[in-house]
Amino acid sequence: MPATRAFVTGASGQDGSYLAERLIADGVEVHALTLSGEVPAFLPADVVVHRGDLTDVAATRALLADLAPDEVYNLAALSSVAASWEDPDRSASVNGGAAVALLESAWQVSQAHDKQVAFIQCSSAEIFGEPAQSPQSEDTPLRPVNPYGAAKAYAHLMTGVYRSRGLHASSMVLYNHESPRRSPRFVTRKITSTVAAIARGRADSLVLGNLDARRDFGWAPDYVDAMVRAARHAQADDYVVATGKSHSVREFVAAAFQHAGVRDWEPMVHTDPSLLRPTDPTDLTGDFSRARTVLGWKPSVSFHEIVARMVDADLVEP
Structure with a gap:
């Protein structure tokens, strides 16, 4: 109750x-x-x-x-x-x-x-x-x-x-x-907001840290x-x-660009060593x-749908 x-x-x-x-x-x-x-x-x-x-x-x-x-x-x-x-x-x-x-x-x-x-x-x-x-x-x-x-x-x-x-x-x-309410301070929202900006011609690059880290999104x-x-x-x-299920940051980036309709995106993504953490788990995947x-709980939204919803929300941001 x-x-x-x-x-x-x-x-x-x-x-x-x-x-x-x-x-x-x-x-x-x-x-x-x-x-x-x-x-x-x-x-x-x-x-x-x-x-x-x-x-x-x-x-x-x-x-x-x-x-x-x-x-x-x-x-x-x-x-x-x-x-x-x-x-x-x-x-x-x-x-x-x-x-x-x-x-x-x-x-x-x-x-x-x-x-x-x-x-x-x-x-x-x-x-x-x-x-x-x-x-x-x-x-x-x-x-x-x-x-x-x-x-x-x-x-x-x-x-x-x-x-x-x-x-x-x-x-x-x-x-x-x-979700689209994720703060821009987090890497996922940084990805989707920057990808949306690139798709709209308002940015030309995405700078990240560890692209190989895997997370359960x-x-x-x-x-x-x-x-x-x-x-x-x-x-x-x-x-x-x-x-x-886990996905790498690189996979998240690829899914975001794909949904935004941006091809040949790899040259736009750069790694900045200053964004790398002193220690960072390589793979975290949960057993629910x-x-x-x-x-009686289970997840209801797939990885690609989550990325798509976030990109869509950032594409309509003023």
């Missing part, structure tokens, strides 16, 4: 907007925490926006105690792996420590009101780092190779700790998921659906949310068997 009230962090991002839309459609009263306090693009007007910083534990805890939500979705993160190398302290604070503090806050609400509070922690495939097995499942050892993955691994493990304490806490190990609204299913399932658990079996 849908909750009465939900609290969402990271609501200004791609996932936050889709999640808010889904919850509002379910008749849930949605409260969102954003740094600016303003209603971000794509966020439904019905969402009650609160200004705050997740790392301000006291203020966030007081807000949660006042709202006493039925569901808590922690989507807030310093979400760029590259940025985590530039500011590992901030990555550890936001992605790790603040997430654990929010778990404690949800636990306190559940105890104060003697009710179940469903907590969803958005984890990442980056917790697996350079895995020894492929595809990866919930049982794959955690071996993060960057500050982002290490901080996410801490929050992921602590979600399990709070679950054993009695909190309905689930960690969603989300593999790459895309899914459709963002599908992954939001998995979060909601987990929050409302009888038992909390960890879930890998993925498609089970548990999500399929327990939650």
